[in-house]
Amino acid sequence: MTRRERLGLTLLAGGAGLALVNVAMWAMGRGAGDWRPVLSGVLMAVGLALLALEVARGVRQRGE
DSSP: OOHHHHHHHHHHHHHHHHHHHHHHHHHTTOOOTTTHHHHHHHHHHHHHHHHHHHHHHHHHHHHO
């Protein structure tokens, strides 16, 4: 597993964890705030993008 793959998985897991915290806070009646849902989405999007880049790179290397 490359460094970028580990970083992508870490960011994806961090975004998912923050999303769960946001849902828990909402269920308890407290607001999630303005920045936490946005940060969660950004973390997940960047993590998925890094993983997609690594998958594409791996497919290209197999084809060569």
